Amino acid sequence: MHYNEVEQAVHELVAAADDERRHRFCAETVVRLTTGDDLADAAETEFDDDARQAFEQARTDPAGSTPDQLRAWLDTIDEGTLSDGDMDPQVLWALEALEHWAGFLADRDPEFVEQLAIRSLESVDFEVSARLDDFLASPEMAAEFERIGRHLR
Numbered sequence: 001m002h003y004n005e006v007e008q009a010v011h012e013l014v015a016a017a018d019d020e021r022r023h024r025f026c027a028e029t030v031v032r033l034t035t036g037d038d039l040a041d042a043a044e045t046e047f048d049d050d051a052r053q054a055f056e057q058a059r060t061d062p063a064g065s066t067p068d069q070l071r072a073w074l075d076t077i078d079e080g081t082l083s084d085g086d087m088d089p090q091v092l093w094a095l096e097a098l099e100h101w102a103g104f105l106a107d108r109d110p111e112f113v114e115q116l117a118i119r120s121l122e123s124v125d126f127e128v129s130a131r132l133d134d135f136l137a138s139p140e141m142a143a144e145f146e147r148i149g150r151h152l153r
Contacts, residue, residue, distance in 0.1 A: 003135045007118065010148065014113045017152040022113045025151035026104050027063040029120050033097035034059040042088040051080025055091075058098050070102035093123045117148050 001009070014022065039059065043052050054076035058065065077095065081087070087095075096119050104112035124130075124144045136142045 001134065001136050003130075003132045006121065006135045006145065009145075010117045010121075011114055013149055013152040014110045014117065017110075017113075019108060021152050022104070022108075022110065025148065026101055026113055026116055028151065029116050030062045030097045030101040033116075033120060033123060034062050034094045036090070039090055039094055042091045046081060046083050046087055046091050047077060048080035048082060051077045051082075054080070055094075059094065062098060062101060067102045067106040070098055070105075074098060074102065089126055090123070093119050113152075120144060120148065 017025070040056065043055050047055060054073040058070060058073040058077070062070070074095070097116060100112040100116040100119070103109060104116070121135075121141070121144055124140050125135075128138045128140045130141045131137055136145050
C-alpha cells in the first residue's frame with residue numbers, strides 16, 4: 001500500500017467511525033505518543049524550566065485533561081521552547097498529539113482524529129523507516145495501521 005493510499009484509508013476509517021470510537025482512539029493514541037522516559041530527557045534540551053514543567057503536566061494524564069488545561073500547558077510550552085525549528089521528532093509528535101487531542105475535545109472535528117492517526121504512523125515510521133511504495137510492509141507499520149483500524153471500526 002502506497003503512503004497516499006494509507007492516508008486515504010485513515011480518512012475513510014475516521015469518516016466511518018462514530019464519536020465514541022474516535023474518542024477512544026484519540027485517548028489511547030495521545031497517551032501512547034506522550035509517554036516514555038526518552039521524552040522527559042529530550043525535553044531537557046527543548047524547553048526552558050516553565051515549559052518543561054508544563055510538558056510534564058500535560059503528559060501526566062492527557063486523556064483525563066480538559067481542552068482548556070491542555071491549551072494552557074501548550075501555550076506555556078510554546079513560550080518556553082528553546083529549539084529553533086529543529087525539535088526532537090518524538091517531542092514534536094507528543095506536542096502535536098496534545099494539540100490534536102485538545103482540538104478534538106473542544107470541537108469533535110474528525111480532522112483532528114485523522115491528524116492524530118497520521119502522527120502515530122509517523123512515530124512508528126521513525127523507528128522502522130517504512131517504504132513509501134509499500135508503507136505497511138514492516139510488521140510494526142502493519143500493526144499500527146491495524147491498531148488504528150481496530151479502534152475506529
